[in-house]
Every structure is written in structure tokens, then in C-alpha cells.
Amino acid sequence: MLTKLIYVLIGIFAVYSQALGQAKKVTPANDPPGQLFRHAPMPKATRTVVIPLGDIQFAFDTENLRPHTVWRGKLDLYGPQYAHAKRPFISQPNGKLLFENPPSLPWRLAKPEPKFDTTSPGIEGRFLSTSTEGNTVTLRYELLQNDHPPLEVSITLEATADGFTRTINLSPCNRSLWFLANRFAAGSDHDFRLNTEDQSISSHMILSQLDYTELNITEAGAESTFDKSTINTEANLHWVHIPSHDKPVRFQVMNSFPALNIPDVENEKRLQLGNIGTTQFGPRPGKQPTHYFVESLRLDKDWELLVTGMDWLEDGRLAVCTWPGDVFLLSGVTSGDDVRVRRLLSGLNEPMGLLVRDGKLYVSQKPELTEIRFDDETGSVSLRRVSADWGYSGHYNAFSYGPIADRNNRFVLANAGHSGRWDMKFMGWGIRQGVGGTMTGIGSGFREPNGIGTFGQNRDIFVTDNQGHWTAVCELNHLRPGQYFGRPSATPDPQKLYKGREIFTPPAVWFPYTLAKSVSGMAEITNDKFGPFKGQLIVGDFQNALLTRVFLERVDGEYQGVVFPFLRGFRSGVNRLSFGPDGNLYVGGLQRTWACIAPDPASLERVSFNGNTPFSVAKAEAKPDGFLLTFTKPAKPSAANPDNFDVSQFRYAYQPGYGSPRYNFQGEKNSQTGLHVKSATLSPDRKSVHLVVDGLKEEHVTEFKCFDIFDDEGNELWHILFHYTLNRIPRS
Numbered sequence: 049m050l051t052k053l054i055y056v057l058i059g060i061f062a063v064y065s066q067a068l069g070q071a072k073k074v075t076p077a078n079d080p081p082g083q084l085f086r087h088a089p090m091p092k093a094t095r096t097v098v099i100p101l102g103d104i105q106f107a108f109d110t111e112n113l114r115p116h117t118v119w120r121g122k123l124d125l126y127g128p129q130y131a132h133a134k135r136p137f138i139s140q141p142n143g144k145l146l147f148e149n150p151p152s153l154p155w156r157l158a159k160p161e162p163k164f165d166t167t168s169p170g171i172e173g174r175f176l177s178t179s180t181e182g183n184t185v186t187l188r189y190e191l192l193q194n195d196h197p198p199l200e201v202s203i204t205l206e207a208t209a210d211g212f213t214r215t216i217n218l219s220p221c222n223r224s225l226w227f228l229a230n231r232f233a234a235g236s237d238h239d240f241r242l243n244t245e246d247q248s249i250s251s252h253m254i255l256s257q258l259d260y261t262e263l264n265i266t267e268a269g270a271e272s273t274f275d276k277s278t279i280n281t282e283a284n285l286h287w288v289h290i291p292s293h294d295k296p297v298r299f300q301v302m303n304s305f306p307a308l309n310i311p312d313v314e315n316e317k318r319l320q321l322g323n324i325g326t327t328q329f330g331p332r333p334g335k336q337p338t339h340y341f342v343e344s345l346r347l348d349k350d351w352e353l354l355v356t357g358m359d360w361l362e363d364g365r366l367a368v369c370t371w372p373g374d375v376f377l378l379s380g381v382t383s384g385d386d387v388r389v390r391r392l393l394s395g396l397n398e399p400m401g402l403l404v405r406d407g408k409l410y411v412s413q414k415p416e417l418t419e420i421r422f423d424d425e426t427g428s429v430s431l432r433r434v435s436a437d438w439g440y441s442g443h444y445n446a447f448s449y450g451p452i453a454d455r456n457n458r459f460v461l462a463n464a465g466h467s468g469r470w471d472m473k474f475m476g477w478g479i480r481q482g483v484g485g486t487m488t489g490i491g492s493g494f495r496e497p498n499g500i501g502t503f504g505q506n507r508d509i510f511v512t513d514n515q516g517h518w519t520a521v522c523e524l525n526h527l528r529p530g531q532y533f534g535r536p537s538a539t540p541d542p543q544k545l546y547k548g549r550e551i552f553t554p555p556a557v558w559f560p561y562t563l564a565k566s567v568s569g570m571a572e573i574t575n576d577k578f579g580p581f582k583g584q585l586i587v588g589d590f591q592n593a594l595l596t597r598v599f600l601e602r603v604d605g606e607y608q609g610v611v612f613p614f615l616r617g618f619r620s621g622v623n624r625l626s627f628g629p630d631g632n633l634y635v636g637g638l639q640r641t642w643a644c645i646a647p648d649p650a651s652l653e654r655v656s657f658n659g660n661t662p663f664s665v666a667k668a669e670a671k672p673d674g675f676l677l678t679f680t681k682p683a684k685p686s687a688a689n690p691d692n693f694d695v696s697q698f699r700y701a702y703q704p705g706y707g708s709p710r711y712n713f714q715g716e717k718n719s720q721t722g723l724h725v726k727s728a729t730l731s732p733d734r735k736s737v738h739l740v741v742d743g744l745k746e747e748h749v750t751e752f753k754c755f756d757i758f759d760d761e762g763n764e765l766w767h768i769l770f771h772y773t774l775n776r777i778p779r780s
Contacts, residue, residue: 074133076124076140079395082319084180086123087373087397087413088139089442091265092116092151095415097178098123098139099185102207104305105141110175110433113189114149114228117141120305127444128641129354129371129398136267137444146305147232150279151262154228155191160287164256170194179430180393196223211239211304222292229301230286231258237306240286244299248291256285270441271467317350319394322427324351326386329654337615339579339662339766344619345387345652351376353650355636357402357411358626366628367392368652369399369411371638375420381654382630392422393429401450401500401624403459412448412461415440417481437487438463438479439472439538446475450500454480455507460490462497462511462527465535470546476537478511478527492541493533493552495519498623500527501570503585503600508607510556512567512587518548520700520708522567523555524587524598526607534702548704556607557598557773558700558749561707563613564589564596566644569624569636577631579657580666580680586614586633588622593637593646595622595655599667603776610668610772620644620651632656662766663759668752672778674726674741675750681759682734690725694753695741697721697774713745720751750774 079086083100090096093109093116100106100123107117121143126136152166153173176188184206191199200219205212216227232238234255242251264275290297329343336342347353353376357369366378373396379388396418399411409420416436422429440446446468450461458481465476476494479487490509499512509527513519518535525533534552536545559567568588573581585598594616600609620637621644628634637651661680669676686692698710698720712719726740744750750772757765 074126074131074136076126076142077130078122078125080317080319082321083395084183084185084393085178086125086395087415088123088125089137089265089397089415089440090117090139090141092148092262094265094440094442095436096139097187099187099205101205101212104146104207104212105143106205106212107141108187109151110189110436112151112153113173113175114152114154115147116151117148118146120144120146127398129373132641134444134641138265138267138270138442146238146303147230147236149228149231150258150260152228152260156226156228157193157223158226159289160226160228160254160256160285162254162256164258164260164285166260175433175436177430177432179428181426181428193223196221208302208304210307211302213243213303214301215298216301217296217298218290218293219296220294221290222294224292225290227288227290228285229288230303232284232286234282234284236284239302239304241302241304242288242299243302244297246293246297246299249297249299250289252287252289254285254287256283258283265442267443270443270446271469273469321391321393323388323390324348325389327389328386332617332619332653334617339658339660340615341656341658342615342617343654343656345654347648347650347652349649351389351391351650353652354638354640355624355650355652356398356400356638358624358634358636359402359404359409360626360629361404362407364629366626366634367402367404367409368636369396369402369409371398371640373397373399375399375402375409375411381634382628382632393420393431398447400447400498401452403451403453405453405457410434410451410459412450414446414448417448417451417459417461433485434459435481435485435487437485438474438477439469441469441472443467445496446472447496447498449497449511452500452502452509454502454509460500460509460527461487462494462500464494464496465492465537466495466516468538470536470538470541470543472538473540474538476535476541478509489540490529491527491531491533491553492537493531493535494525494537495535498590499567499569499587501572501585503572504583510570510585512570513555514566515561515707517706518702518704520558520702521561522559522564522589524557524559524567524570524585524609524611525553525555552702554747554775555773556600556775557609557611558771559587559589559596559611560749560751560771563611563771564592564594566591566621566642567596568622570598571625571627571633574627575631577657578627578633580661580664584667586625587611588625588635590621590623590639590642591644592616593618593621593644595625595635601667601669603670603778606776608670608773608775610770612665612770613767615655618646618651618653619648620646628654663761663763664766665752665754665770668770668772670772670774670776670778671738672780674739674744675752675772676736676738677752678736679734679759683730683737684758684760685730685734687734687737687757688728688730689756690728690739692755692757693725693728693739694755695723695725695739696751697723697745697748698751699748744774744777746774746777748774
């Protein structure tokens with residue numbers, strides 16, 4: 049009895065200790081001096097741009113076009129990319145609050161009443177862009193009025209010795225306007241001044257009664273419903289009145305506050321934009337693959353080059369975006385000389401992809417699709433919002449992947465549905481850009497679609513997805529209109545279906561969990577410079593730090609195909625792939641919070657074909673009676689032996705639980721059904737073998753193991769194990 053009691057006490061202590069460990073405080077990150085802006089979710093608005101102004105932080109709500117929080121101190125950055133922990137993930141103000149403006153468009157057409165009204169009758173706003181020029185930041189948006197042309201507004205922010213100024217430019221308007229500059233608590237210590245050469249523009253302080261509710265964005269609310277805070281108080285509202293004007297007008301709002309001593313962090317490094325160093329590619333440590341040569345770019349750890357997107361400018365530079373939110377331009381990547389590294393900008397919200405088009409960069413941030421224009425000579429950068437037409441809860445998992453361009457040159461994104469909410473529009477969807485920044489849904493059912501690309505002459509769109517709830521193992525899906533790929537998704541899918549469905553569109557390729565545990569980006573092999581696999585896809589895997597090779601074919605009009613192992617041993621978790629103008633494959637990697645088997649936190653590697661053609665199964669094609677395997681080189685006649693081929697089939701379960709084991713024909717778990725290979729017929733050129741296989745079933749994965757198959761030089765197959773997703777058996 050005493051022994052049993054001791055074990056119970058030990059168990060209780062273990063649980064208690066674990067709970068203490070889980071409650072361990074997470075240390076936030078802070079942007080360094082020199083940071084010009086930071087996109088980050090905050091408690092009052094998920095779509096926030098924070099602009100540091102000396103020791104003051106100006107948090108701008110890009111939906112209500114207002115400064116929602118202004119404080120002296122630091123912005124505490126949370127989330128996996130900053131704090132190396134999944135939770136918390138809503139960034140927080142840390143310091144002395146200076147003012148908060150109400151959750152309302154700050155413009156009115158009529159003189160405001162003492163009782164504050166959060167609505168703005170007859171006027172709406174739309175955020176346009178953030179731009180930098182030197183150390184100054186400018187926000188731009190437009191005001192939309194019924195039956196009137198849009199009004200363009202720009203706000204340039206600059207720090208002063210004891211506060212900051214906002215220089216506001218407004219396009220012509222034939223109506224009188226009122227602009228809410230500040231809300232201050234009655235009796236607060238501050239100074240407000242209006243500076244303008246136009247004497248008709250005036251400031252007015254109105255003691256107002258505030259009575260409204262405001263969102264309180266939290267980690268729990270990001271997965272359910274946001275709480276609301278009730279505001280009921282008196283405050284001084286500072287308004288600026290701008291009479292109708294037929295020319296652009298300009299005025300300055302100047303805020304100053306009592307000094308607050310904020311100790312500097314000793315030896316804190318300043319953010320460096322522009323050219324930050326040179327580096328070189330060198331052979332990857334360890335044994336090289338037999339048929340390819342892999343080189344690693346030496347990375348300074350301070351660059352934090354955790355690659356989430358790559359594409360090529362016309363001048364040969366490689367543009368790279370990173371998980372912490374930087375964009376780099378790398379020169380000399382394909383020349384064999386030193387690689388020059390330039391940090392173009394810093395402060396994006398977890399961009400997950402980058403596309404170059406017409407000299408501009410397009411990145412998918414969590415809350416928006418952004419166009420980046422830049423001037424190489426002046427260093428100025430402009431970030432234009434292309435679209436924000438989807439819900440964004442601020443969740444650490446609310447990624448938006450892409451963009452890519454479809455066959456009609458329209459942008460396409462794939463949004464994560466994992467840890468989503470049904471009311472967060474288009475989460476779990478593949479979406480396409482429509483008119484005026486709107487998005488239209490293509491297909492839904494994605495969990496974590498960490499790879500999107502095009503394939504073939506028709507630029508068909510393919511999306512990878514990761515194993516989890518409702519997703520048996522990793523997948524490669526052909527995105528097309530009206531399809532549902534398995535994971536319950538947000539509106540516009542009906543809410544009644546958010547608990548799940550009984551059927552789904554199967555992927556073109558299942559990736560067995562023994563091969564790939566977290567598939568990522570893809571790239572199509574479009575020429576022969578990369579070996580004998582033109583017309584196929586290379587697909588990365590993050591967790592196992594490897595590359596797979598995929599051959600696709602159409603059966604009854606639908607894609608299905610086979611996945612082969614390809615290359616292993618990359619320095620970090622393989623995340624993004626891009627073929628360069630030199631025909632080589634560039635592999636961008638990372639790991640942070642989510643771990644992989646690789647040693648480095650970040651990597652950029654170059655894979656080139658060394659000219660030594662592998663003896664391999666190049667492709668497997670389904671036939672009415674079996675499969676046709678095509679080799680890269682002629683096989684010895686002894687390959688025409690059915691005993692050389694071990695063929696079996698299994699299926700996965702479609703279920704709400706996490707992943708699925710294999711099931712054989714009898715429904716037994718962790719098992720597969722062996723099939724009889726009736727015959728193996730070698731072609732006259734000995735470059736293909738036709739296998740007649742008895743008992744094949746549709747909607748099953750077919751596993752091949754090949755033994756004792758050699759080319760004329762005595763080389764065995766490079767990879768003897770591969771898997772074909774047999775959704776359909778050809779009828780002819």
C-alpha cells in the first residue's frame with residue numbers, strides 16, 4: 049500500500065512539474081534601433097503596422113485607418129518566428145501608454161457632436177501602402193464617398209525631441225472634412241499643435257462622451273471568438289477641420305509628451321539596411337550524392353535567412369523573403385563569384401512566398417498580398433496592398449502561402465485552415481485575385497498548404513498539404529474549381545460543414561509518412577540541365593530535410609502519379625525551391641520552433657547535376673492491367689523477371705483524428721496487401737518494363753520494391769522503393 053502511495057505522489061509531482069514547465073514565461077523579441085516599421089497582430093487590430101518614432105511606438109490600424117495605440121517603450125514581438133514559441137502570438141505594447149484612438153474611421157463629413165459616434169456616414173476608407181524614404185515612413189490610403197471621386201490621403205511620420213509629427217497631405221475635395229487626430233483622457237499631460245500655411249484649416253478640442261465596444265484580440269479568441277471591451281468615459285478629442293478645397297492641402301499635427309526615461313539596451317545592434325556583406329558558396333560538408341553536387345551558402349547568423357520565398361529578378365539577382373519578415377537581394381548567386389547580400393527591407397508579417405513580376409516583388413504576408421517597389425539608387429521602398437480579402441485572426445498558424453501567377457497571370461494564394469475559425473473568410477482555401485483586390489475561392493479543404501506552384505504547359509496549379517487532423521499523410525493536390533480536399537474550411541463554405549464531411553477529393557499523390565513528414569515547396573524541372581527528369585516536379589520536405597521527385601500523369605482527365613526519393617542531407621528544413629537561370633536548383637531552408645533533423649537554423653543551397661546519369665526508374669505509368677516502368681538507361685535482360693518486383697497496396701482512412709496508419713484490403717491497421725506480379729515484359733530497347741499485376745484496386749497507394757535490377761554497367765537502381773497513388777485504373 050505504501051509503495052502504491054509513493055507512485056501516486058511521484059505521478060502528481062510529475063504532472064505539477066510539467067504544468068510549471070508549460071507556464072514558463074516566454075521572452076519576447078524586440079526590433080532593433082533603425083527599424084522603420086513592423087507588421088504585427090496586436091490586441092486592438094490584427095492588421096497593424098507599428099512605426100517606431102524614437103522611443104515612441106505608433107501602432108496604425110490599416111482597417112480603421114487610425115492610430116489604435118501609441119506608447120513610449122518597446123513593441124514586444126511574440127510568435128514562433130520571434131520568440132521561438134508558438135504561444136503567445138499576439139504582439140504587445142510594453143511601456144507607457146500615450147493615447148488610443150477609437151475603433152472608427154477618423155474622418156467625418158459633418159461637425160462632430162459631443163457624444164462620439166463611431167460611424168462615418170457617407171464615407172469609407174481603404175488602405176493603400178506603406179513607403180519609406182530615408183528614415184521616414186509614409187502611410188497612404190483613400191477615402192471613398194458616394195458619387196464623389198476618391199480622396200487620397202498620405203501621412204508621413206517623423207520623430208521629434210519630445211514626440212512626433214504627422215504631415216498629412218489631402219487631395220482636392222469639394223466637401224468639408226473633419227479629421228480626428230487624437231483622443232486624450234481628460235487631464236492627461238500632453239501638447240497638441242496644428243501647423244499649416246492654410247489659415248482656413250483649424251483645430252478643435254471637443255470634450256466628448258465615449259460609449260462603444262472594442263475588440264480585445266487574444267490567443268484564445270483567435271481560435272474561437274474575440275472578446276470585447278466596453279469603453280464608457282469622457283475624453284478630449286482633437287479634431288482638425290479642413291474646408292472644401294480645389295487644390296491639394298497639407299497640414300501637420302504635432303504631439304509632444306513629458307520625457308520618460310527608457311534605459312537603452314547595452315550593445316544593442318542597429319538594424320542595417322542596404323549592403324550588409326558578402327559570402328560564398330562552398331561544397332556541403334559530408335559525402336556528396338553520386339549524381340548531383342550540393343553547395344551551401346555561408347550565412348551570417350545575424351542575417352536570420354530563414355527562407356520562406358525565392359524568385360529571380362531579370363538582372364540575375366535572387367530575391368529572398370524570410371520568416372522573421374525581411375527581404376534580401378542576393379547578387380552574384382549564379383556567377384561563381386562572391387555573393388553580395390543586400391537587406392532591402394525589414395518588418396513584414398511572416399511572408400510565406402515571393403514572386404517577381406515586371407521588376408516588382410509580390411509577397412504573401414499573413415494579413416495581405418503586398419507589392420514591393422524599390423529604387424536601387426535611393427533605397428526607397430513602397431509596399432502597396434494588393435489584397436487583404438480574407439480573414440486574419442492573428443493566429444500563429446494563419447499563414448498565407450504564395451503568391452503564384454496562374455495561366456492568365458492572376459495571383460493565386462493558398463491559406464492555412466489549421467487552427468482556424470469558420471468566420472475567418474477563406475481560411476483553408478485556394479483563392480484567386482479578382483477585380484479591385486477582391487479574391488474568389490477556387491477550392492477549399494487545406495490544412496497547412498506549405499507549397500504552391502504551377503505545372504506543365506497549361507500551368508495547372510498544385511498545392512502541397514501537411515499531415516494532421518482530417519489529413520492522413522502529406523499530399524500533393526491539383527487545385528481546381530469546386531473541389532474540397534478534406535480539411536473543414538472557413539466561409540464561404542457552409543457553417544454546417546465545418547465539423548467535417550464524409551467525402552473529399554483525393555490528392556494526386558500521397559506521400560508516405562516514412563518518406564516525407566512535412567512537405568513544402570515545389571519546382572518543375574523544365575529542361576535537361578538537371579538530369580533525365582524533365583517535366584517532373586521536385587517537392588521538398590521540411591522535417592526530414594530532403595527532396596522528393598514526382599511524376600504526374602492524367603488518367604480519365606485527372607492527375608495522379610508516383611513519388612520517388614531524391615536527395616537527402618540538407619543543412620536545414622527544406623522549405624522553398626527555385627530553379628535559377630543557370631539551370632541549377634536552389635534550396636532554401638529553415639527551422640525554428642518546429643524542428644527538423646538538419647543541423648542549421650537556416651540554409652541556402654545549390655544543387656547541380658554532375659553529368660553522371662543515374663540508373664533509375666524515371667517514371668511509372670498506370671495501365672489497365674498493371675504498370676509501365678520506364679528506366680533512365682537500358683536494364684539488363686534479367687529485369688524481365690516478375691520475382692524482381694514486390695508490389696503491394698494500402699489505403700488511408702479519412703477521419704477527423706490526426707493522420708492515419710496504413711490499412712490493407714481487409715481493413716487491418718498498419719498493414720498492406722501483397723499483390724501477384726503475373727508477368728514482367730522488357731521493351732526491345734530495354735528501357736521500360738511492363739508489369740501485369742493481379743488484384744489492383746483503385747483509391748489505393750501502390751508500393752513498389754525493385755530487386756536485382758541492373759544497367760549494362762552493373763549499377764543497381766538508384767532508389768528501389770517508390771509509391772504510386774492509384775486513384776483510377778485506366779480503362780484503355
